[in-house]
Structures are given as C-alpha cells and as structure tokens.
Amino acid sequence: MPELPKWELSHIGIFVTDMDRMREFYTRLLGFAVMDQGELRNGLRLTFLSKDPKDHHQIVLVSGREKGTPSTINQITFRVASIKEVRAMHDLLVANNADGIDPVDHGNAWSVYFLDPEGNRLEFFCDTPWYVAQPRRTRLDFTLSDAEIEEATRKSIADDPTTVPFEEWRDRKTREFGLSS
DSSP: OOOOOOOOOOOEEEEESOHHHHHHIIIIITOOEEEEEEEOTTSOEEEEEESSTTSSOSEEEEEOOOTTOOOOOOOEEEEOSSHHHHHHHHHHHHHTTOEEEEEEEOSSEEEEEEEOTTSOEEEEEEEOSEEOOSOOOEEOOTTSOHHHHHHHHHHHHTTOTTOEEHHHHHHHHHHHHTOOO
16 A cells, blocks of 8 residues: 555534524634635535634535434544643533533543534543543543542543553554554
C-alpha cells in the first residue's frame, strides 16, 4: 500500500430540516460564528460555521433533510483540555435544558453527550491520565469535585489488567503503527 499523505480532519456537514434553529443552537450555545452563507442553484441553503478564523468552516449546515427523518450521525465529538471544561459544558447544557444530557466516565475519557435540536448526538470530552480497554461506560457524577472524579475513575479501573498510563499506551501505538507523534 502506498504511503498516505499527511492529513487532518477539516470539517463536517450536517443535513438539517430547520436551518435557523440549528444555526441559533450552534452559534448561541456552542459559540460558533457564521463565517459565510448562501444558496445553491437547486435551492439548498448552506451556513458555514467556525470557531477559528483560520478555518472558513468547521461545520456546514445544509438544508434539505426531510422533516421527521432520523439523524444518521452517530456522534460529533469535541475535545477539551480538562475535566473542568467538561463540567463547564455539562453545566451550560443543564442551564439551557439541552436534550439527552448524558455524562459518562469511559475510564480513558470523561464525556458529556447531548443532542442538538434535530437529534444529532454531540460529545465534549477530555482524556483521563489512563488507557483502559473499551467499550467502558459508567455514569460520570458531577456532584463530585474534579479531584474526586479522578480518584473514582482511578479506583474503578485499578483492577482492569488493560489499564496503563495513557502516555505509555500512546507511545506503544505510535511504535506499533509507525506513526509520528
């Protein structure tokens, strides 16, 4: 197999039924800015959203999804720096009565899942200090302090033989697959 060029994920596109409602959700609640918008000759409307001015868009909303059709997206995931930011996102979602709020401890990540207005599942997460085999899913309890959450996770994975420090796991995978870090 020929060597692949270096690449990175650029943006996602989401077919929507209600452009105005979806634009409002992604801009007001998640802080995206409308970078551009327009209409194709076939009448489809596009709204380009980004949180970084170096990217014309990180999300493009495209009209044309029929009302009542289910989302085909499993999840759209955003990484944050720490449990503090996951907690802040959780609190923001609760304050805004977001649908489907689901805080999860995966052992290797702390996450909060929720739904956008059209049922697309979103996730905000941060890595924990550990790797542990997946899938693993327990409720993340935000009544605990950040330090208590970390200790609870550490205890819950301590007896799992797959548990190793995340950096050790990442270094091993980098070597295994000949990747650059």
